[in-house]
Amino acid sequence: MPRSDSHRLLLRTIAIFKFMKATLLMATGIGALRLENKDIFAYADDLVGKYHLNPGNHFVMQALARTTHITPRRVHELGIGAFVYAALFLAEGIGLWTLKRWGEWVTVLITGSLLPLEIYELWHRLTLPRAAVLVLNAAIVWYLVVRLKGEARDRSVGVVGSGSNYESV
DSSP states (O other): OOOOHHHHHHHHHHHHHHHHHHHHHHHHHHHHHHHTTSOHHHHHHHHHHHTTOOTTSHHHHHHHHHHTTOOHHHHHHHHHHHHHHHHHHHHHHHHHHTTOHHHHHHHHHHHHHHHHHHHHHHHHSOOHHHHHHHHHHHHHHHHHHHHHHHHHHHHHTTOOOTTOOOOOO
């Protein structure tokens, strides 16, 4: 089955989405590791003053209260976890950007395996961005599974795509 221009464009668009997620996670990891040896509560309290937030505001008080329970070890774990996820998204993005079949498989496996976690998170705290990311990731997995199944079916019945530069797994 030859790759259409629209399929190439869609794979590269998904790759850009994966690269953006990897970039955000790398920034999160760097930020977390920079805060590892700091007093998180004091740092957060300074930010409240710096940005002239009302410390009596319910949301600000709640955020400050949560920072009292964050240990340096937890901050370190957050930073390392962010880098691990960034590496996974980067691998997906590279495979998709280079139009490799393995990139599609890796994306189906990784993104598909993270969908239950996204559903759990959405169940506990429904937000529009979380819902949008879940819908987008589910659509990506669905599209790639349908595409990969169709290609496998075509190969099994002997349909050969002429001119395809599709690399095997």
